[in-house]
Amino acid sequence: MVTVTQLRPGEVATVDRHLPLSRLGQQGEEHSMYLIAWEDAQPVGHAHIAWSGTHLGLPEVQDVFVLPEKRRRGIATQLTHAAEEEARARGWNSISLSVSQEGNVAARLLYAKLGYDDAGADPVRVSGPIMLRGLPFDVDDTLVYLTKHL
Template identity: 35%
Template sequence: MRIEDCSVEDLAVLDHFMPSNSVDGNHRARFARQEAGDSTYLIPWLDDRPVGHAEIRWTGCAAPEVRAARPGCPELNGLLVWPESLRSRGIGGALVRAAEQRAIARGIGLMGLGVGEDNPRAAALYARLGYRPTAAYVDRYAHLAADGERHECADPCVFLVKELSLPGRSVKPS
């Protein structure tokens, strides 16, 4: 498996293998944020097929509760391993580690991510990787139904944070 930053050539392949109905989390929107310098859109590849994605939002989480609790903390957003049959095989953990490496390369000693209260499996993975609860918040997003109708969603979540070890600097427990 390899993990690469998304390229414009990847967009059609992503749409084919992992169509998205998210309004602001679709592949083109994530790639546009990457092109603007606001994020890095990571794609894991297995046998020349995309098997997931994750976006590092260098601008941080949009939720005001999280911004107040952890100002300036980049957010790993939209982590997905697809198809589901590939979950629990290390791809999600590899995406998290790839995001951490990119943050360290930028001199950033912190990474955060949100997890839905109804997703204990993902929460267990993040805990194993060293992420600790910081703030409760509601993740608000929109998606388009098959008929094109927009649906607003609000999911209770917890924002988790991990202190990263920067070269030449020790990590303080949070």
């Protein structure tokens, strides 16, 4: 069984060994948080929620990741629902996320199934080096923003 919890300080080293947390330095009660999916006391996925400084001014789900061998089991759905619940608990009635305009078809299909709609914002091009899951990547992508009423 998979459970989703907020990342606690004592879990950082364990989680980071399995799922490098690219936005860990941003985590803080006011600014952002990580949700971790656990199975048999092992981290199998994560999602980051930014509470402030986001493109649309709404809480933004970022960096949803599930270990490849654990995919297609509903874990990304659990993480996304947990992020929505956190936003609702903080008094928000909408939440946002971004996804590649051309790539990551599986994610776009999942978010459509979960009720996310195009936010109507102009697509945003991102390019250059970024750190993702603890590794440097050169990015050249166009993101579209999606929102969901909670």
